Amino acid sequence: MVDHISFEVGPGEILGLLGPNGAGKTTTLRMLATLLKPSSGRARIGGRDVTAEPAEVRRKIGFLSGDTGLYHRLTSREILRIFGRLNGIDERRLRSRIDEVAAMLRMEEFIDTKIDKLSTGMRQRTSLARTLLHDPPILILDEPTSGLDVPTARAIEEFIVEARRSGKCILYSTHVMEEAEFLCDRIAVINEGKIRIIGTMNELKAATGRQRLREIFLALLDSDMRKAAVV
Amino acid sequence: MNLKAVKTIYGKEMLDMFRDRRSLISMIVVPVIAMPGIFAVIHYFTQNLGRKAELESLRIGVSASISQAPILAALKAAGLELLPQQDARRAVENKSVAAGLDQTRADDGIDNIVIYRDRTREASSIAAERLTSVLEQLKLDQVKSSLRGLGVSERILNPFTVTSANVAADKKMAGFILGSVLGYAVLLLMFTGGMYPAIDMTAGEKERHTLETLLASPATRQEIILGKILAATTASFLTAMLTIASLLAAMQRMGMGRGGAELEKLISRAAPDALTVGLILLTLLPTALFAASLMITIALFARGFKEAQSLLTPLVMVVVVPAVISMLPGLELNVGLALIPIFNVSQLIKEIVLGEYSRLTFLTAFASNVVYALIAFAISVRIFKNESVLFRS
Numbered sequence: 001m002v003d004h005i006s007f008e009v010g011p012g013e014i015l016g017l018l019g020p021n022g023a024g025k026t027t028t029l030r031m032l033a034t035l036l037k038p039s040s041g042r043a044r045i046g047g048r049d050v051t052a053e054p055a056e057v058r059r060k061i062g063f064l065s066g067d068t069g070l071y072h073r074l075t076s077r078e079i080l081r082i083f084g085r086l087n088g089i090d091e092r093r094l095r096s097r098i099d100e101v102a103a104m105l106r107m108e109e110f111i112d113t114k115i116d117k118l119s120t121g122m123r124q125r126t127s128l129a130r131t132l133l134h135d136p137p138i139l140i141l142d143e144p145t146s147g148l149d150v151p152t153a154r155a156i157e158e159f160i161v162e163a164r165r166s167g168k169c170i171l172y173s174t175h176v177m178e179e180a181e182f183l184c185d186r187i188a189v190i191n192e193g194k195i196r197i198i199g200t201m202n203e204l205k206a207a208t209g210r211q212r213l214r215e216i217f218l219a220l221l222d223s224d225m226r227k228a229a230v231v
Numbered sequence: 232m233n234l235k236a237v238k239t240i241y242g243k244e245m246l247d248m249f250r251d252r253r254s255l256i257s258m259i260v261v262p263v264i265a266m267p268g269i270f271a272v273i274h275y276f277t278q279n280l281g282r283k284a285e286l287e288s289l290r291i292g293v294s295a296s297i298s299q300a301p302i303l304a305a306l307k308a309a310g311l312e313l314l315p316q317q318d319a320r321r322a323v324e325n326k327s328v329a330a331g332l333d334q335t336r337a338d339d340g341i342d343n344i345v346i347y348r349d350r351t352r353e354a355s356s357i358a359a360e361r362l363t364s365v366l367e368q369l370k371l372d373q374v375k376s377s378l379r380g381l382g383v384s385e386r387i388l389n390p391f392t393v394t395s396a397n398v399a400a401d402k403k404m405a406g407f408i409l410g411s412v413l414g415y416a417v418l419l420l421m422f423t424g425g426m427y428p429a430i431d432m433t434a435g436e437k438e439r440h441t442l443e444t445l446l447a448s449p450a451t452r453q454e455i456i457l458g459k460i461l462a463a464t465t466a467s468f469l470t471a472m473l474t475i476a477s478l479l480a481a482m483q484r485m486g487m488g489r490g491g492a493e494l495e496k497l498i499s500r501a502a503p504d505a506l507t508v509g510l511i512l513l514t515l516l517p518t519a520l521f522a523a524s525l526m527i528t529i530a531l532f533a534r535g536f537k538e539a540q541s542l543l544t545p546l547v548m549v550v551v552v553p554a555v556i557s558m559l560p561g562l563e564l565n566v567g568l569a570l571i572p573i574f575n576v577s578q579l580i581k582e583i584v585l586g587e588y589s590r591l592t593f594l595t596a597f598a599s600n601v602v603y604a605l606i607a608f609a610i611s612v613r614i615f616k617n618e619s620v621l622f623r624s
Contacts, residue, residue, distance in 0.1 A: 033447045036618055055449050063447035069440030071243075073250035085239040086448040130444070 002027050003193040004041070009169050011137070014160065016184030017173040018217060024193040025173040026065070029142045032171065033063040045138055059087065061138045062131035066146030072116040076107060076126040079115070080133055087134035101129045105159070121152035128156060132163070139163060139170045145179065157183055177214045187213070189220050196220045232457075236450040240458025244432050248466060254427045258466050262420050262474040269416070270481040280353070287354035288361065292316035292328035292347075296335070302344070305369045306332075309361065323347040323355065330358035403585060409482075409503075410584030411558040414577030417474050417515065418554045422522050422547045424470025426540075429463045429526035434539035442621065456527070456615040460608060463523035471515045475508060503584055510583050514593075517600035518576050524607035531614050534623055557581060564588070569595035572603050 002024040009015040017025045030036040032043055034054035043050045046060040071079055077098060084094040102111045105125045110118055115126065124144070131139065141160070145153035160183060164170055174180050180187055181201065188198040197204060197220060201213065210216045248254045293313045297303065306313055316322040319331030331347035344366055348359035375385050397404075436442040445455055503511070526543055533539035553574035556562070564578045575596040582588040614620055 030443075030622075035443060035446050036622070055451055058447060058449045061447070063444070065440075065443065067440050068444055069436075071247055071441055072439070073247050074243075078246065082239055082243045083444075083448060086236055086450050088235075088449065127444075 001193045002031070002038075005190070005193070005195050007188055007195065007198055009171055011169050012164055012167045013186070014164050014170040014172050014184045016180040016187040017171065017190055018175065018177075018180050018187055018213075019173075019190035020175065020221065023190045025190055026142055027193075028190070029063075029065075029140050029171065029173055032057075033061060033140050034058055059134070060136055061140055062134070062136040063140045063142075064127055064131040064144050065142035066144055068127045070115045070123055070126055073114060075114055076102075076111045076118070076122075076129070079126060080111075080129055083130050084133050089134060097133060097135075101133055104132075105129050121148060121155075124148055124152065124156065128159065137168060139168055139172075141170065142173045143175070144172075145174070145176070153179075177212075177217065181213050189217055191221060191224050196224065233450070233454055236454040237458045237461070240445075240450060240455050241461050244428070244459055244462030245465065248428045248431070248462060251427070251431055254431060254466065257427045258424045258470050259473060261423065262470050263477050265416070265420065265474070265477075267477060267481045269412075270478075284352075284354040284357060288329045288357035290314060290328045291358060291362065292319040292322035292331035294319040294331065294333040297332055297344075298334065299342070301369060301373070302366070305365050306362070309365045311358075311361070311365075320347045323349055326352070329354040330362055332362065406585045407560070407581070410581030413475070413478060413511075413584060414580035415551075415554045415558055416478070417471050417511075417580065418518070418573060418577055419547070419551055420474045421467045421471045421515065421519060422526070422550050425463050425467030425519070425522050425526055426543050426547065428466040429523060430530045430533075430536055430539040430543065432459045432462065433527055433530040434533040435536050437533075437621075437623075438535040446621070452615050453612055456612050460520070460523050460527055460611060463527055464520045467522045468512075468516065468519040471519065472512065475511065479503070479508075507583055507586075510588075510593075511580055514576055514579050514583070514597065514600075517597065517604045518573075520604035521572065521600060521607050524604060524611045528607065528611045528614050531611070531620055532623070553577065564592045564596070566592060566595050568592075570599045572600065575599065 005024070005028060007015065017028065019025050027036065031038050032045060032050060034050050034057050037051060045057045048056045048060065050057050074082075080098045080101070081094065084097065089097060098111075102108055105128060107122070107125055107129060110122050115123060118126070128144070131141075139160075144160075145156050148156065157179065160170060160172070164185075172180075172183060184201075186198065186200050187204060189196045189204075197207060197216075199207065204213070204216050205211060208216045208219055210219055248258075289310065289312050291306065291311045291313055293303070293306075293315055295315065295317070303313065314322075314328055316328065316331060319328075319333045322328045323331045326349075329352070333345040333347065335343045335345060337343055346359050346362050346366075349355040371388070374388065378385055378387065436445070446452070450458075526546065529542050529546060530539040533542055550573055553571065554577040557574055557577040558581075562568075562578060564575065564582055568578065569575045569592045579588060579593060579596050582592075
């Protein structure tokens with residue numbers, strides 16, 4: 001359940017959505033990725049309305065979630081080819097683009113191996129390659145490092161930083177505080193379907209009087225719980 | 232609608248399907264093995280068991296009370312192996328002989344020959360029928376001889392004869408058997424053949440968390456579901472084609488065999504020609520689309536593979552009922568019956584094999600199946616757009 005959420009993210013910016021489980025992060029991201037229809041309100045991505053022009057919105061986004069599955073019986077290259085075609089990339093360009101993305105994510109060694117033979121890290125790199133293949137200006141990433149070991153998670157984070165440097169607009173959901181502090185230009189704390197606070201790390205510190213993101217986050221949650229108890 | 236996207240989804244499903252062991256088993260292995268399997272069973276029963284029963288039926292237990300030399304001579308002349316028994320009835324019960332003969336004398340002095348038989352054993356029934364025939368013939372010969380001695384014509388015993396003639400040609404008889412089995416088998420295997428692919432591309436995608444990725448691509452839901460339904464239709468239709476091909480190959484093999492029972496020879500001669508096969512496939516085409524759409528719609532409600540399997544298994548059982556009804560003799564397709572899904576297909580297949588279908592019922596059945604397929608397809612699309620079904624957890 002999401003209630004009157006409002007925010008903007010610009011090019012070359014990472015906005016972090018931070019919240020406990022069930023806060024509404026995934027629902028928000030699914031609505032923006034046009035997987036769910038909002039019951040009311042409006043959302044625009046790259047100038048396109050998510051309800052009125054869902055296919056256009058999907059052309060502009062790269063969507064990745066931590067529990068994204070892959071087709072186990074296909075190879076990474078076959079998966080990239082399928083999603084490249086669905087994104088309208090012509091065959092000749094697709095071949096070179098797959099090689100480019102594979103080189104960028106160091107996938108050459110396993111790109112022709114079936115997914116069920118790959119490690120979790122290799123699979124997540126395949127998912128990331130699938131997300132970036134059509135070079136979308138907007139990335140919607142829902143806990144993309146969830147379940148990964150530290151080196152793989154770090155590699156993904158570095159890649160996201162690189163994507164920001166290239167001007168991509170990134171919406172990033174996580175519940176890992178260190179990750180949010182390291183990656184995000186601005187952070188929105190979401191709880192019970194509402195945005196409790198939004199701003200840069202300095203703005204969050206100033207507004208709450210706390211220094212660490214973990215303390216800010218817990219203080220906001222604690223305040224919500226006390227309000228609920230009074231009601 | 233972007234047909235390139237539909238083609239991409241279709242291609243992806245086909246690639247995935249041909250690498251899935253479960254789908255390959257239900258789609259290819261079962262029809263290719265099931266049909267020759269059925270015929271191998273028929274072959275075994277008609278040839279081996281029949282021959283064994285035939286041999287066994289020659290062993291007759293004869294009680295010491297059978298004293299008439301002409302009876303024993305007639306039985307020996309018929310090629311029967313006569314085995315003296317103290318208790319002929321018991322010998323039949325403990326299966327040491329196929330049938331037994333005993334003799335009693337009634338109060339009026341007439342000898343009564345008793346034939347002991349076990350109706351649960353084929354060899355015993357064959358032996359009893361043969362004994363009856365030999366003894367009846369002997370009785371008739373004796374009566375004729377007596378009449379001749381008295382100077383009376385034999386014709387007095389046979390003022391007229393009775394014979395019955397089957398107007399159905401052998402080929403028609405075989406076509407009836409073949410058509411009934413074919414319709415039932417093809418429909419059953421079509422549904423089971425399409426079931427695993429339909430589950431894998433819906434509930435399987437949910438379970439593996441791949442559906443979300445597909446939905447977030449620029450392909451519309453209509454394009455995605457159309458690609459999936461076409462792939463499941465291909466699976467069902469491919470199973471039907473393989474079932475028919477396997478059946479024809481099995482029939483040809485049977486026809487080439489030496490010896491064999493009449494039924495086998497009959498069926499092997501009733502092999503349908505290319506036009507008949509073409510008409511059967513044309514009949515099955517909308518049914519494949521109907522089956523695929525129906526199974527995909529149901530499987531979409533499931534959260535995972537196992538749940539989808541338990542939802543779809545009863546459907547296959549429901550499908551079998553109208554297919555079995557059409558196996559009953561005496562049923563003929565009319566315009567009203569041609570509107571009943573599944574039944575119309577299996578009945579029509581039977582009539583096509585028999586060469587007795589009418590254009591009107593063929594077109595009615597075909598058109599109604601196209602309509603059912605389109606309705607099922609429209610429902611699939613609607614369900615696929617339903618968020619609460621897609622993201623059910």
